[in-house]
Amino acid sequence: MKNLLRDIEEILLLGPGPSCVPPEVYWALSQKTLGHLDPYFLEIMDDLKAMLRRIMNTANDLTLPLSGTGSAGMEAAFVNLVEQGDPVLILINGVFGLRMQDVAGRLGGQVDMLEFPWGSPVQVEAVGKMIRKKAYRLIAVVQAETSTGVQNPVAEIGRLLKGGEAIYLVDTVTSLGGLEVCMDDWNIDVLYSGTQKCLSCPPGLAPLSFSEKAMAKLKARKTKVPNWYLDLTLIANYWGQNRVYHHTAPVNMLYGLYQALLLILEEGPEKVFKRHRENHQALVKGLEGLGLKMLVDEPFRLPMLNAVCVPEGVEELAVRRRLRERSFGQKRKRRQVD
Numbered sequence: 486m487k488n489l490l491r492d493i494e495e496i497l498l499l500g501p502g503p504s505c506v507p508p509e510v511y512w513a514l515s516q517k518t519l520g521h522l523d524p525y526f527l528e529i530m531d532d533l534k535a536m537l538r539r540i541m542n543t544a545n546d547l548t549l550p551l552s553g554t555g556s557a558g559m560e561a562a563f564v565n566l567v568e569q570g571d572p573v574l575i576l577i578n579g580v581f582g583l584r585m586q587d588v589a590g591r592l593g594g595q596v597d598m599l600e601f602p603w604g605s606p607v608q609v610e611a612v613g614k615m616i617r618k619k620a621y622r623l624i625a626v627v628q629a630e631t632s633t634g635v636q637n638p639v640a641e642i643g644r645l646l647k648g649g650e651a652i653y654l655v656d657t658v659t660s661l662g663g664l665e666v667c668m669d670d671w672n673i674d675v676l677y678s679g680t681q682k683c684l685s686c687p688p689g690l691a692p693l694s695f696s697e698k699a700m701a702k703l704k705a706r707k708t709k710v711p712n713w714y715l716d717l718t719l720i721a722n723y724w725g726q727n728r729v730y731h732h733t734a735p736v737n738m739l740y741g742l743y744q745a746l747l748l749i750l751e752e753g754p755e756k757v758f759k760r761h762r763e764n765h766q767a768l769v770k771g772l773e774g775l776g777l778k779m780l781v782d783e784p785f786r787l788p789m790l791n792a793v794c795v796p797e798g799v800e801e802l803a804v805r806r807r808l809r810e811r812s813f814g815q816k817r818k819r820r821q822v823d
């Protein structure tokens with residue numbers, strides 16, 4: 486049988502995620518698997534938590550990478566904090582806002598949506614009006630809406646919610662590692678991300694952080710968290726001082742994230758963000774030179790995700806297929822020439 490893994494090298498990744506993984510991270514993934522309670526591994530876990538706190542700009546004790554992709558982070562955020570009948574507000578301007586609404590609704594939350602046109606950011610004034618009408622337990626928004634390439638004003642929304650009762654939840658799956666995220670300064674109570682987008686690591690982990698306020702709400706629940714695997718009271722016992730086995734940590738994935746975070750911190754987050762911004766500007770300039778238009782107005786564009794409008798009369802799927810095939814073929818041809 487032909488080993489299909491041999492030709493993977495040829496394929497170029499240009500989507501939002503998985504994104505390209507640096508060789509250092511592949512090296513990390515291939516290191517020897519340790520036991521999940523090995524003292525050496527426990528040290529690695531402690532450093533991982535410290536690096537996540539730095540990249541999220543938080544002092545939160547409960548800051549850890551959950552087993553599972555970004556959606557596990559989303560599910561964990563809601564399942565730990567939403568109980569039957571809790572009033573929840575989701576700010577929606579794309580696919581991932583809709584997914585949050587689905588997740589919160591399945592838990593029996595009384596979910597209100599505030600929708601904005603896809604391709605435009607959330608309007609802070611409209612959020613202000615909603616919160617004056619009703620006392621929400623939780624308010625959620627996506628920082629980088631991957632489906633449209635829009636950046637939402639999460640710092641401004643945080644200022645609006647400051648001092649209120651509501652828990653402020655922000656999805657940073659696409660943004661963390663490529664855009665500034667200041668969890669504490671922006672009054673964010675719950676934040677989650679994923680490894681395969683701007684952290685340049687394979688998919689499989691969901692960095693997550695809960696503020697003291699979110700932890701207090703979790704501890705004051707009337708009912709048990711209805712999901713055993715994502716119950717943060719149990720997971721915190723493994724990642725905290727007690728080191729109580731909950732589930733076997735995906736040890737090598739955690740090595741990968743460790744190395745990916747180290748690379749960002751060594752380069753310096755400011756420099757990394759600048760690199761994303763400059764690459765984005767160069768790409769947009771080139772695209773506009775070809776006569777192509779961007780979906781999102783300039784001030785709200787994400788640096789790491791570029792939504793390009795396909796001209797009238799051109800079939801979008803055919804364009805993507807062509808790009809994928811061209812990248813595959815060209816690399817192969819180059820190698821033959823070499």
Ligand SMILES: *Cc1c(COP(=O)(O)O)cnc(C)c1O
Pocket residue numbers: 502554555556557559581627629630631656657658659679688
């Ligand atoms: C990709 C993504 C998710 C889901 O993450 P998975 O790793 O695919 O589970 C959630 N939110 C946003 C904004 C995303 O871009």
